[in-house]
Amino acid sequence: MHFKGSMTPLERWQVLLQHKKPDRIPLDYWATPEVSQKLMEHLGCSSYHALMERLHIDTLVSVSPNYVGPSLPADMDAFRIGYRWVDFGSGTYSKAVYHPMLNTAACRKSKQISPGLSRTGGITAISPSRSKVARHIRSGAGAASLL
DSSP, X not given: OXXXXXXXXXXXXXXXXXXOOOSSOOOOOOOOHHHHHHHHHXXXXXXXXXXXXXXXXOOOOOOOOOOOSSOOOTTBOTTOOEEEEEEOSSOEEEEEEEXXXXXXXXXXXXXXXXXXXXXXXXXXXXXXXXXXXXHHHHTXXXXXXXX
16 A cells, blocks of 8 residues: 655645645554554664654644743643653553643533543642642642632
């Protein structure tokens, strides 16, 4: 099967975002580092970039602005979502364990909550010694009060 197409990955994404038809559907790739390493070895790729080319992956580029707020712990993103690494035996992956909207009125009314997230400060991904934000959230005040 031939996937290469006549467009570059950047052109393919640009055309798609303009609601036009690209030469083929853009392909994305998500895997744990362990799976990527095994694929690289199996396919004889010397680098991650070579693997993406071999699989004809249209790698995405970030389109977000630079974060300019207070410094955040390494395991919290700019949206103040906290993460922790989970070991599943043959590798690891990053799992969201806290979301700042958990303490909002709309969320308190909801009966549904994603597994692994906590309404009451179960922020295992955030090191309290590294951040005033983390200490504030752990106190139960909630991230929404920081905004």
